[in-house]
Amino acid sequence: MAGFDPSKDKKLKEWRCEETGLLISINQYGEGDPKLQIGPRILKGKDGNDRAPAKAGRLSIEDVDWLYSMIDEIKQELESYVAPE
Template sequence: MAGYDPEKDKVLKKWQNEETGLIVSINQYGEGEPKVQIGPRILKKKDGTDRAPAKAGRLSMEDLMWLYDIIDELKDELTEHVNPLD
């Protein structure tokens, strides 16, 4: 069995919270089932450029409220990529 192949790892849709840097995405590996990923978190340096990605860690109330705001769009987008007959 072959190992991980980055060519097969696809980001189908991505959202980023501009305030907290939290990223939520729909990802699919090869022909596998699309899944939601929470994280990483991209924080800003003082000069405004992006820092290296960090683990999402614990979610703040701001993160949670943002997730609540996008959850219907996230669900609809995931539904488009998942075969409902499975």
């Protein structure tokens, strides 16, 4: 196995919850199937700028509510890349 090659890793679509900083994205590695990734989380610093990415960790009710409201759009986008089996 050759190992991970960053040049083969593509982010196809991304959504961000402005309230909690949670990122959801569709990613594809090489010719593999696109897959959904939950996280990282980008929080705002006191100065209003984005801080360094952090693990998504456990989801709050705000995260779950946002994800629930976005899930149909996310599912449609993922299905546009790969049909369910």
